[in-house]
Amino acid sequence: xxxxxxxxxxxxxxxxxxxxxxxxxxxxxxxxxxxxxxxxxxxxxxxxxxxxxxxxxxxxxxxxxxxxxxxxxxxxxxxxxxxxxxxxxxxxxxxxxxxxxxxxxxxxxxxxxxxxxxxxxxxxxxxxxxxxxx
Numbered sequence: 001x002x003x004x005x006x007x008x009x010x011x012x013x014x015x016x017x018x019x020x021x022x023x024x025x026x027x028x029x030x031x032x033x034x035x036x037x038x039x040x041x042x043x044x045x046x047x048x049x050x051x052x053x054x055x056x057x058x059x060x061x062x063x064x065x066x067x068x069x070x071x072x073x074x075x076x077x078x079x080x081x082x083x084x085x086x087x088x089x090x091x092x093x094x095x096x097x098x099x100x101x102x103x104x105x106x107x108x109x110x111x112x113x114x115x116x117x118x119x120x121x122x123x124x125x126x127x128x129x130x131x132x133x134x
Contacts, residue, residue, distance in 0.1 A: 001088070005081040005111075005129045006044070006051035010064050011073055014056035018043050021052060029054075035108050040064050042108040053079070053108065077115070079127035085112050088128055092116060104130065 011017035018029050025047040032043045039062035043054040055076055057065035067076055082088040085104045093099060098117040107113035107129070116126035 001080040001082055001128075003049075003081050005079040005127075006053045006109075007075060008053045008055050008077040008079065008127065009074065010055050010057075010067050010071075010076040012056075012068060014041060014043070014054065017054050017056075021045050021054060025052070031109060033108055034058065037105055038063060038107075040108075044109055077125040077127050079113075079129050082128050082130050085114060085128050085130035089114050092128075097121065104128075106132070 009017075018032075021043075022028055022045065025045050027045055027047050029043045029045055032041065034041050039057065039059040041056040041058055045052045045054075055064045057068065059065065064076065089099055089104070098120040100115040100117055104112035104114050107127075109129075110132050111129040112132055113130075114128045116128070118125045
């Protein structure tokens with residue numbers, strides 16, 4: 001794993017959260033997109049090398065809606081950048097980690113993603129991210 005790619009934060013009021021984090025980080029949201037496979041709207045902000053992803057549920061049965069119902073708003077996941085997501089997935093499986101998907105999925109911000117189950121990672125949802133080169 002190369003670095004922390006971003007920290008994902010689950011929010012209820014997307015517009016208010018975007019405004020809050022723009023003020024907090026003194027920067028503007030640089031990308032908003034919807035990820036249909038996860039039924040989520042995302043907004044990305046960057047401050048120096050650090051990125052924040054705000055996550056809003058687009059349906060009541062989305063993973064973000066379930067998270068907010070269970071735990072409330074707040075940090076949802078930590079994402080790590082990897083060079084070769086399939087190799088990293090295989091390595092983590094061999095180390096006993098439980099992955100939430102067998103194949104990488106196309107996620108937000110032009111990334112292939114895979115999630116590590118929080119029960120196998122000390123209670124933290126971990127996302128692996130590999131940039132998709134176009």
